[in-house]
Amino acid sequence: GSGGFRKRKHDNFPHGQRREEKENVNPSSALMMSFKSFQLELDTRHDKYERLVKLSRDITIESKRTIFLLHRFTSAPNGEEILNESEVKLDAVRRKIKQVAQELVGEDMYQFHRAISPGLQEYVEAVSFQYFIRTRSLISVEEINRQLIFTAEDREETRNMTSSSLDKQPHTWSLKVTPVDYLLGVADLTGELMRLCISSVGNGDIDTPFELSQFLRQIYDGFTFIGNTGPYEVSKKLYTLKQSLAKVENACYTLKVRGSEIPKHMLADVFSSKTDLIDQEESLS
Amino acid sequence: MSVSEMFIALQGVLTADQDIREEIRKVVQVMEQTAREILTLLQGVHQGAGFQDIPKKCQKAREHFSTVRTQMESLKTKFPADQYYRFHEHWRFVLQRLVFLAAFVVYLESEALVTREAVAEILGIEADRERGFHLDIEDYLSGVLTLASELARLAVNSVTAGDYSRPLRISTFINELDSGFRLLNLKNDSLRKRYDGLKYDVKKIEEVVYDLSIRGLNKEATAAAGAEK
Numbered sequence: 001g002s003g004g005f006r007k008r009k010h011d012n013f014p015h016g017q018r019r020e021e022k023e024n025v026n027p028s029s030a031l032m033m034s035f036k037s038f039q040l041e042l043d044t045r046h047d048k049y050e051r052l053v054k055l056s057r058d059i060t061i062e063s064k065r066t067i068f069l070l071h072r073f074t075s076a077p078n079g080e081e082i083l084n085e086s087e088v089k090l091d092a093v094r095r096k097i098k099q100v101a102q103e104l105v106g107e108d109m110y111q112f113h114r115a116i117s118p119g120l121q122e123y124v125e126a127v128s129f130q131y132f133i134r135t136r137s138l139i140s141v142e143e144i145n146r147q148l149i150f151t152a153e154d155r156e157e158t159r160n161m162t163s164s165s166l167d168k169q170p171h172t173w174s175l176k177v178t179p180v181d182y183l184l185g186v187a188d189l190t191g192e193l194m195r196l197c198i199s200s201v202g203n204g205d206i207d208t209p210f211e212l213s214q215f216l217r218q219i220y221d222g223f224t225f226i227g228n229t230g231p232y233e234v235s236k237k238l239y240t241l242k243q244s245l246a247k248v249e250n251a252c253y254t255l256k257v258r259g260s261e262i263p264k265h266m267l268a269d270v271f272s273s274k275t276d277l278i279d280q281e282e283s284l285s
Numbered sequence: 286m287s288v289s290e291m292f293i294a295l296q297g298v299l300t301a302d303q304d305i306r307e308e309i310r311k312v313v314q315v316m317e318q319t320a321r322e323i324l325t326l327l328q329g330v331h332q333g334a335g336f337q338d339i340p341k342k343c344q345k346a347r348e349h350f351s352t353v354r355t356q357m358e359s360l361k362t363k364f365p366a367d368q369y370y371r372f373h374e375h376w377r378f379v380l381q382r383l384v385f386l387a388a389f390v391v392y393l394e395s396e397a398l399v400t401r402e403a404v405a406e407i408l409g410i411e412a413d414r415e416r417g418f419h420l421d422i423e424d425y426l427s428g429v430l431t432l433a434s435e436l437a438r439l440a441v442n443s444v445t446a447g448d449y450s451r452p453l454r455i456s457t458f459i460n461e462l463d464s465g466f467r468l469l470n471l472k473n474d475s476l477r478k479r480y481d482g483l484k485y486d487v488k489k490i491e492e493v494v495y496d497l498s499i500r501g502l503n504k505e506a507t508a509a510a511g512a513e514k
Contacts, residue, residue: 031462035466035468036468038468111369111373182295229299
């Protein structure tokens with residue numbers, strides 16, 4: 001296209017000869033040289049961004065799968081097994097996060113934050129869900145970040161490395177989940193806890209719902225304490241959080257009121273219809 | 286740590302963050318004021334009489350840039366040096382504007398594109414990230430694109446003012462700039478959107494050159510330019 005363009009332009013100029021000299025851009029001029037270096041710089045930056053987006057997506061998918069796995073957790077005999085399996089999965093996620101940390105060595109993390117933020121939030125959700133099932137408490141951001149310090153010594157990498165370069169310094173990489181990513185992850189966690197609550201009632205477990213409503217209320221109080229000091233996304237999640245809390249509280253209410261009337265073995269039936277109702281609501285909103 | 290303690294700690298972090306942003310906004314506001322002053326000063330070149338004292342205007346603009354440098358110094362102290370991109374969006378706009386103004390001054394003085402290093406020096410910042418508060422490449426390129434639109438306007442006005450040779454020189458410059466930008470693989474972001482406007486500036490300037498040449502108005506001008514070579 002540009003060839004025809006130029007030709008037409010030349011027709012406009014009677015002094016074609018001289019114009020051409022001026023018009024033709026010297027490919028090795030200072031300006032062109034600097035733009036060539038800009039091209040390299042921008043491409044490098046975009047490539048890194050794309051790699052991080054891909055890692056973030058992988059982290060998201062694996063974290064989601066871990067959450068699904070954890071939902072299968074019941075106090076049944078295979079509970080411990082599921083927890084162990086989830087730990088293996090989370091280890092795999094952390095290996096991906098290690099790659100992210102390696103990509104970000106020497107970079108300003110916030111420059112690429114938009115690429116990795118969704119993955120990190122999902123990871124926070126998964127890891128805090130597992131932590132809750134284990135300990136019935138909220139994992140702190142410091143605890144999460146402690147698990148995201150990687151050294152070259154662990155995992156299979158060491159074998160390859162030590163064989164090639166024995167004198168190589170053991171490097172460490174680390175990634176810090178930002179407070180905002182942590183908060184958004186925790187806000188998502190509450191949705192999972194709500195689901196856990198409803199399904200545990202379905203399984204005839206009547207202690208977990210009360211524990212959960214207690215815990216969710218604490219988190220809700222925490223979020224209201226932060227209120228609008230946080231960024232917009234945090235306040236946006238507050239609304240969904242309120243809904244989850246209401247569902248859990250209503251479940252507890254029903255348990256309390258009707259639990260004394262209904263024989264224990266029928267509780268599950270009462271709640272399975274209740275669960276349907278909630279699911280319908282959810283699909284509407 | 287209890288849940289409420291955790292949230293109190295987080296709230297503290299968020300408040301501290303907001304304070305930093307507030308401080309940055311204050312400095313950026315002052316910088317925007319300075320940028321407007323420089324722009325007003327340079328706008329004078331579009332007026333007929335303005336063409337005569339371009340050097341004087343550039344001189345004055347350069348004096349204003351020393352104010353910018355002091356303001357940059359104060360901006361640097363408002364946040365941790367390694368968190369540039371965390372607060373980037375607060376000064377992004379004004380920085381692009383200042384790049385444009387610096388590039389405009391340099392163009393008026395020497396009719397050349399200011400290098401990234403030179404802009405950084407004029408603004409009292411660094412050219413690369415490793416050395417501190419720096420000029421992001423995308424901000425630099427955005428500023429340069431603003432320069433292109435301004436030059437398209439200057440080409441029109443210089444004809445009105447009777448300066449028939451300037452549009453030709455601007456045309457050469459913009460064409461080179463256009464070829465430069467064509468080397469870049471831009472993503473679908475704001476920079477790309479601004480780059481898409483460049484072709485209209487190129488077109489505008491070509492029209493001006495065309496108008497001049499069919500009327501033979503650029504005859505002496507081209508001859509002079511040819512003699513220079």
